Structures are given as structure tokens and as C-alpha cells.
Amino acid sequence: MKNIFKLLSMLLLPLLLVNACREDADRNWTSPEPSFKLYDTTLGSNVLYPTMESNPFILNWDDAVSGSGSYTVVLSSTADFKNKVELGKSDTNTLKTSIGALNKAMLKAGLNPYSSQTAFVRVERGTEVSNMVSFAVTTYPADGPMITNPAAGSTLVLDKNNPDAVATTIKWNDYTKYGVKVTYLVEIAGASGEVYFPLGTVENANSLAVSNVAMDQAVLKAGAVANVASDIKIRVTATSSSIGGTIVKVSDVVTFKVTPYQLESFLYVPGAYQGWNPETAVAIRSATTNGIYIGYINFTDANSEFKVNPARNWDNSYGSTGGNNITYNSGGNLVAPNTGYQKLTVDLNAMTYALTAYSWGIIGSASPGGWDSDTDMVFNSTTQKWEIASIALSVGEIKFRLNNDWGTNFGDDGNNGTLEAGAANIPITEAGNYKITFDEENLLWTKTKL
Structure with a gap:
């Protein structure tokens, strides 16, 4: 019997050793015994940002x-x-x-x-x-959103017959699944432009549907030409807050082609202020062809008369039926009671018009009138911008001001060509003659030294 146990022990021992080695190898693979010491470390803060x-x-x-x-x-x-x-x-x-x-x-x-x-x-x-x-x-997110639609180099042709239909849906990947509030801003710019125009914002979502009309307005602002495929840049900015502060991450820019349509339309205002010539009359504009047209006219005389024409000729026109009412191809001349720049609003839906005193000027220590008086700007109805062709500026500061009053004024906090209401004065660091433009619709301005 002893010999039998001895024989069994001799047979089982190698198996036990093999199994023990296998278990030891498995243990070392998952959690091996340390052979040297790593010292504990501490973070300055357990919340990183x-x-x-x-x-x-x-x-x-x-x-x-x-x-x-x-x-x-x-x-x-x-x-x-x-x-x-x-x-x-x-x-x-x-x-x-x-x-x-x-x-x-x-x-x-x-x-x-x-x-x-x-x-x-x-x-x-x-x-x-x-x-x-x-x-x-x-931890905090290290990368910005990644745009998945539109794809780089893709094309989009906008449909003018369905302005409110979805033209495209901007999509991106990001970290909304982690349970923190994230605000996403979607913007576009022209291929060579540095100024981005907003398409919209969403919270805790990874897509933004954009209608034909919204995309059309944005790409035209960005410099695209109607009925021409233009390169457009798009980006998405994610903004979130944590214990460590606000985190802003911007996606890589994706460039794709968009063909916009001509959404805006115009009426023309010949009158006594410019010699009753439709070919050189001020144009008033409807940005979305919704029947409401707005423009700015400098009436040099009180009670100056004018008409509103759908084309630069006398084939058709809108006249006055008294008060602020207008009619098509009949009625008398419309009248501007006051002198100076007037904002003219023509509503073809209600068949009315309205005139309001309206002028933009430049004021500041660098301007000819200092901080005491404005230098008036001229409205260019071709570019739809206010401008001064030449103004002598000294070293100092300027701001843009409406109707010679501080109630509405614009400055440029970053001195980068974008304007905000009540923002910082704009520095002029070099004296000289400048051309100044002011795009009221897009809140942009330029200065060009002459």
C-alpha cells in the first residue's frame, strides 16, 4: 500500500507543479508581484482643467x-x-x-x-x-468636436423654391454623453475670410438642421455669389463649465461648396433729392424678399417728393393715397417732411411706407469733431454699407454712433473688425486719411489708409 501511495504521489507531483506554475503565470499576467517601488504622487488638484x-x-x-x-x-x-x-x-x-x-x-x-x-x-x-x-x-475633454457632416469637398445646392425646408444637417461627434451641459455654436465663413457668421446654437446635441433660407443668408454674408458654387468653411465650438472653470473647444474647419440663390430683392426711389432719375436712384432692400424693404436716403430739402419703383425705369411705380398709404401705378408723390438722412421702410404687404430720422456718424478723440460732434457717414445703397470716403484721423479713439446720440453706439473690444453695442473705444494708432465702412447688418467695420 505504501508503494502505491508513493507511486501516486510521484505521478501527481509534476501535474501539481505544472498547475501551480500556470496559476503563478496567470497571476503575474494580471497582477504580478512588484520588483521595485513606485512612490506615491499627489496632484495639485484632483480636478484637472x-x-x-x-x-x-x-x-x-x-x-x-x-x-x-x-x-x-x-x-x-x-x-x-x-x-x-x-x-x-x-x-x-x-x-x-x-x-x-x-x-x-x-x-x-x-x-x-x-x-x-x-x-x-x-x-x-x-x-x-x-x-x-x-x-x-x-479629467477634462482634450479635443474639440469633430464634424462628420458635411464632408470636406462635398457640394450643397440650395433650393430657393423651398426656403423653409432643411437644406442640410450639420453633425459632429463630441462629449455630450458625459452628463455635463455643453453649448455648441455652428459658424461659417468664406474660404478666405476670417470673420465667421453664426448658423445657430444647440445644447447637449450633436446636430443642427439648417433651412435653405438660413444657409442662403449666411453664405451670402460670408461672400458667396448667387448661383455660383463657392467654398465655405464651417466650424463647431463647444463651451462647457466644470469645477475648474469654462472650457472652450473648437473643431477643425471643414470646407465644402455651397451654391446660394439670390434671396434679396430691391426697390428704387427716384425723387427731387437726386433729380428724379431712376437709373441713379437710391435702392432699398428686402433681405429675404418678404415684401418689406428698407433703405436710407439723404433728403436735402424739407417736403421733398419721391416715388418708389420696382425697376430702374418709369414703367411702374408706387404712389401715395394720403397718410402713409401707397398704391400701385396711381396716386401722388410721396413726401419726406424733414431734411437729412431718413430710414425709408416700404411694406408691400400692408401697402404702407414710413420715414424716420436715421444717421450714423463717427465720434471720438481721433475724429475731426473730437468727442463733441459726429462726422456723418453716407449710405452706399450698392454695397448696403455706411461709409466715409475720406476722413482725417489723428492718434486717439473713435466709436460709431446713431443719430448723434449715445443711446446706440458701437465699439470693438478686440479691435478686429467686429462691433458690439456699447463695446470699447476703437484705437487709432496712426494719424492719416482713412476710408471707413460700417456694415450695420453684420456689425462689421473697416478702415483703409489712403
Whole structure:
């Protein structure tokens, strides 16, 4: 009997050793015994945010007892390190990197932005590994939205017969799934333009449907030409807030082609102020051909008479039937009681017209009138902009002002050609003669030294 047990023991022992080795190998694969020490580290803040990107993040460890080659610092979202990413390599027992690199590695490892989660770190060299260090951390998104529609180089032809129908849906990928409020702004610009025009905003969504009319208005503002395929740039800006502050991320720009249609239409206003010549009359404009036309006319005399024509000829016209009412191809002349620039609004739906005093001027220490009086601008009905062909400016500041009053004024906080109501004075750093333009509709301005 003893011999039988001895024989069985001899037969089972190799199997037990093999199985023990296999279990040991499996254990080492998932959580090997450390062969050198990684020292605990602390973050300046367990909530990371973009202003910390350049801050240093340093790890130290003891040298491994054996082995050769570089150390590799790896990071995982789980303690078993089954899915690990490389944080960095080092030929010494120290790794110096940045919070920005740490944040990107943690995102790559599967930690989600805006939520506190545990990150696990260890050091490897060959078959040797350090102990594991873990810490709770809240990451922030490192990349901006990625536009998936329209595709770069694609084409879009707008349908003027269905202005309210959806022309296209702008789509992008981003981090709305992480439970934080994100506001997305979709903008477009001309191929060579730096000024972007808004298409719309959405919250916690990854798409924006844009109608034919909205897209048409935007691309025409951006410099596209009606009935011509024009290159248009589009971008998406994501804005969100966390404990660490406001985070703004901008997508890469995608360029595609859009063919707009001529949405706007015009009426013409011949009158005594310009010698009753339809060919040179001021044009008044309807931006969306909705029957309401607006323009600006400088009447040089009180009670100046005029008509409104659908074309630059006398074939047809609108006349007055008394008060502010108009009629087609009959009635008397319309009358502007006051002198100076008047805003003329013609409503072909209600068949009425209205006149309101309306003028833009430049005021400021750099202007000829200083801060005491405006230098009046002239409305160019061809470009639909207010302008001064030549004005002598000194070193100082200017602003744009409506009706010689501070109730409505515009400045430029960034001095970059975009205007905001009540914004900062616009600096003039070099004296000289300038041409100034003011686009009231798009709130843009230019100065050109002559």
C-alpha cells in the first residue's frame, strides 16, 4: 500500500507543479508581484482643467534590481492593467511630463471627462514591474468636436423654391454623453475670410438642421455669389463649465461648396433729392424678399417728393393715397417732411411706407469733431454699407454712433473688425486719411489708409 501511495504521489507531483506554475503565470499576467517601488504622487488638484496643461507631473521610483532598457510608465482605468496606455518612457528612475499629457493618457485609457474616477499607474521594464499607485481624478475633454457632416469637398445646392425646408444637417461627434451641459455654436465663413457668421446654437446635441433660407443668408454674408458654387468653411465650438472653470473647444474647419440663390430683392426711389432719375436712384432692400424693404436716403430739402419703383425705369411705380398709404401705378408723390438722412421702410404687404430720422456718424478723440460732434457717414445703397470716403484721423479713439446720440453706439473690444453695442473705444494708432465702412447688418467695420 505504501508503494502505491508513493507511486501516486510521484505521478501527481509534476501535474501539481505544472498547475501551480500556470496559476503563478496567470497571476503575474494580471497582477504580478512588484520588483521595485513606485512612490506615491499627489496632484495639485484632483480636478484637472485646461489652464493646468503645462503644469508638471513627476513620478519617481527605485531602480529595478535587474534588467536593462528604458522604463515605461503605464496607466489604466482598472487595477488589473488589462487595458493600459503608455504615459511616457524614461532612461532614469524619474518621469517628468505634464498635466496635459496625463489628462490625454487618462482619456485614452477610458476615463470620462467631468466625473471623478480612479486612475492606476505603474512602471514596467522588461518582465519587471513596480507596485501600483492609484488616485481619484476628474479629467477634462482634450479635443474639440469633430464634424462628420458635411464632408470636406462635398457640394450643397440650395433650393430657393423651398426656403423653409432643411437644406442640410450639420453633425459632429463630441462629449455630450458625459452628463455635463455643453453649448455648441455652428459658424461659417468664406474660404478666405476670417470673420465667421453664426448658423445657430444647440445644447447637449450633436446636430443642427439648417433651412435653405438660413444657409442662403449666411453664405451670402460670408461672400458667396448667387448661383455660383463657392467654398465655405464651417466650424463647431463647444463651451462647457466644470469645477475648474469654462472650457472652450473648437473643431477643425471643414470646407465644402455651397451654391446660394439670390434671396434679396430691391426697390428704387427716384425723387427731387437726386433729380428724379431712376437709373441713379437710391435702392432699398428686402433681405429675404418678404415684401418689406428698407433703405436710407439723404433728403436735402424739407417736403421733398419721391416715388418708389420696382425697376430702374418709369414703367411702374408706387404712389401715395394720403397718410402713409401707397398704391400701385396711381396716386401722388410721396413726401419726406424733414431734411437729412431718413430710414425709408416700404411694406408691400400692408401697402404702407414710413420715414424716420436715421444717421450714423463717427465720434471720438481721433475724429475731426473730437468727442463733441459726429462726422456723418453716407449710405452706399450698392454695397448696403455706411461709409466715409475720406476722413482725417489723428492718434486717439473713435466709436460709431446713431443719430448723434449715445443711446446706440458701437465699439470693438478686440479691435478686429467686429462691433458690439456699447463695446470699447476703437484705437487709432496712426494719424492719416482713412476710408471707413460700417456694415450695420453684420456689425462689421473697416478702415483703409489712403
